[in-house]
Every structure is written in C-alpha cells, then in structure tokens.
Amino acid sequence: MIRRLFFSICLLGILSSCVSKKNISYFQGLNQVHELHPDNNLEIQPDDVLTIRVSAPEQEAALPFNLTKSVGSMAGGASVANVELETYLVANDGTIQFPVLGKVVVEGYTNQELSLKMKELLEVYVQDPIVNVRILNFQISVLGEVRSPGTFSIQDDHISLSKALGLAGDIPLSGDRTNVLVMRQDNNKIVHEYLDLTNPEILESPFYNLQQNDVVYIDPNGPKRQTAGYLGTASTYLSIFSVIISLVILLTN
Template sequence: MQSPQFFRPVITMFLITILTTSCVSRKEIVYFQGLEKADEVLDENINTSLEIKPNDLLTISVSAPEQEAALPFNLPVIGVPQGGMQGELTVGGRQQMQTYLVDSDGNIEFPVLGTVSVEGLSRQELSGKLKEQISEYVQDPIVNIRIVNFQVSVLGEVNRPGTFDVKDEYLSLPKALGLAGDLSIYGRRDNVLVMREENDKKIHAYLDLTDPSVINSPFYYLQQNDVLYVEPNGAQMQSASYNRNAGVYISIASVLISLAVLITN
C-alpha cells in the first residue's frame, strides 16, 4: 500500500496542470478584432453634429400665431391605448404624435409640401428649411423637430451592457458609458472602440479616455446606432485562461486525498 506521501506530489502536479492549461489568447475573447487593419481611413473633418440619416424617425410639429393656418402642416395625432393597438378608442389611452420615416433616398413625405430631402441635415438645418417653405403659406411659422430613434449600444466590460434610447440631441462618450453603469474594473480605459455607419460605410475609432484630447475626437459625441465596445484588460484576459472546472477538479482531488489517507491508516 502506498503511503500518503506518495499521493501528495502526484496530486500537486495534477492541480498545477489543471490551473495552467487551456491558455486563452486575446484572439479568443476580444470582440470586433481586425478593424485596425481595415482600409477605411478616418477623416478628421467628419461633422460632429447629429445628422438625419435614412431610416430615422422624426417628429415634426408646426405652429404659428394663427394656429388654424398651421394645422394642414401637421400629421394627425393618434391615440395609443394602454395595452392596446394604436388607433383603438379606449378609456385611459394617451395621444402621440405620428413620426416621419426617412426613406432609403433620404426623403420624407410632408403634408402640403410633398417630398422633402432631409438626409445629412441637422435638426436646426431642417427646421430652417421647412420654415422657409411653409412661410409661403403661413405667417411666422415655428417648426420643432426631434429624432426619436436615437439609440446607442454599449458592450464589453461595463456594468450594465445593452442598447439605450437617448432623448437628448447630444450624447457624449462619458455619458453613454454612464448609461451602462460605467466601465468595470476590468475594462481598458485607453482603447474604447466606437463603430459608426456613415454615408453607407462603416467607420471606427479607438479612443483613450485617459487622454484629455479625446474631447476633440469626432467620435466623442455619438450618433444614431453607434456601438461602443470596452475591451477587457490584461488581468481579465489572463483570468479567462484558467479552466472554469478547476474548482470541481480541486474538490475531487481533495476527496481522493482524504480517501487515500483513510485507506493507508
């Protein structure tokens, strides 16, 4: 019968083997790899203002001192019932403005005016454009516009990853990370990836939050459907190399040692 001293080095080597095998490389755990090798070159003159894009949803309201004159330039308000379909007449429902969908050509169909090109315009620019055209029919019109489908996705090493609706017109990078509960202790602060669709192309940038010059980046203020990814730091990637079943194996090894001791006694 072997003594307990015989089993101890064997078990020790067994545990070391478990804890040091299955090394995981950066390629196996980091999202969106290879973008740094893309041919797309970031244009430093990219407009940082929020621009209207195809598939955006807009609410546009027109008012004037003589409100009756402005009514033809507004879509009818629809009823949204509680727990029902739009348009149903139910008690306790609420009213909601209809939205304009920007088509693939960058246009909307506007009452009285017909087809209006809106792609590439900021909210202020579109407001001025509509105001100028409506002024031919209405004196001193007021045009209010909102982009209602402004969303960003925050992924990776943050405390609450997900897709977030944004009500403000401007969303900075720190505020977006705040919506996701800030970076976790394992997130890299010096290599935050921002991906964006612009002019039917996908562009991206890696931003260093520790560098104050980050506020000058055209990616510092986010746009519709931007995606942020926070890469795990070295410590987190290293921890991923350990076998997740190591705890089970250690427990089994402990039982084997105990049995060996009991048998030899």
C-alpha cells in the same frame, strides 16, 4: 518556513491588487489641451424617423401641417384613445413627404437646421411659424466591460462618449480604458476607431461624439482576461496556496 511562505503569498496578493492611476484616470493632462471641439449635432440620414411639429400664433393655420394618429391605451380597465403626431421616415434619397409642401430634402441637416428650413418653406402658408424637429430613432449601444450594458435611446440631438459610458454605469476597474472601440455605419460601410480615455486628445476625435446606432465596446483588461482563464490571477493562486497551507498545518499538528 510556512509563515514566510504565507507572508510572501499575502504580499503578492497585495501587490497584484494595486492599480496604477495611469491606467484608470480619464483625460489625463487635460490642462494641456487648449482648444476643444464643440459637440457635433446629428445629421439626418436615410431611414431616420422624424417628428415635425408646427405651431403658430394662429394655431388653426398650422393644423394642416400636423398630421396625427390615434393610439389606443388602457386606463382603469377602459380603452382610451390618445392622439400622437405622425412620424416621417427618411427615404433612401434623403427626402420626406410633408403635407402641402410635398417632397422635402432633409438628409444632411441637423435638427436645428431643418427647423429653420421648414420655417422658411412654411412662411408662405403660415404667419410666424415655429417648427420643432426631433429624431426618434437615435440609439446607441454600449457593450462589454461596463456595469450596465445595453442599448439606450437618446432624447437630445447629441451625446458624447463619456455621457454614453455614464448611461452604462461607467467602466469598472476590470475594463480597459485605453482601448475603447467605437463602431458606426457610414455609407453601407462599418468604420471604427479605438480611443484612449486616459488621453484628452480623444476630445478632438470625430468618434468622441456619437451618432445614430453607434456601438461602443469596452474590452476587459489583462487581469480580467486572465481571471477568465483556467487558473486565474494572483488572487486565485493566493486562495489555492491558503488552502494548501491550512492542510499542511492540520497535518503537522
């Protein structure tokens, strides 16, 4: 009877450890999706911090448009002064104050669009200008049931949900892939959407491509939540019954 009971408990533990592919595989049925939306580049918003670098064949002509600041650092015990570009904080009205040009509307433009706009404005003063725009405060947070939760600074001008999960070490088997929460701020409101990573249709969601300060939260799955409870999952019961059986064997011998 003890051997049958032990066999049943082992079988229960094996069955409880089986995970369906349907619950863990990303983008199932992707071959049925015929049209994918490209990555949406970020649009500049109020409170964004920008760097704008202007260069030209005659570099001296571009100097007035590249404000710099001195930043001190230590090297070999000595203080070293480094020169960095000044940053531009986007005001609440969506503008920045740029040298010579004055107030420039930047809200709603992507990096590339603003680069082209600034190029057109600067052609009056500089021949063949080249303008590079970068958003410095592009950060996203990935929290919950991931291997390396945290806040990540993004160097590119766009990042998808799958890339963000890659930065966080991906979702372990204990995470719920079918109910991923993405939260973002939109005009002083918090908007959100739940995405199912096993469904390729999320590629068409506006929340799949993340924006500044988006928060991604992965909920633990059912077995993980149960583990956090008082008795835990079947593996916990297996451990308890194993101890009981061992005691029974010792007492009956």
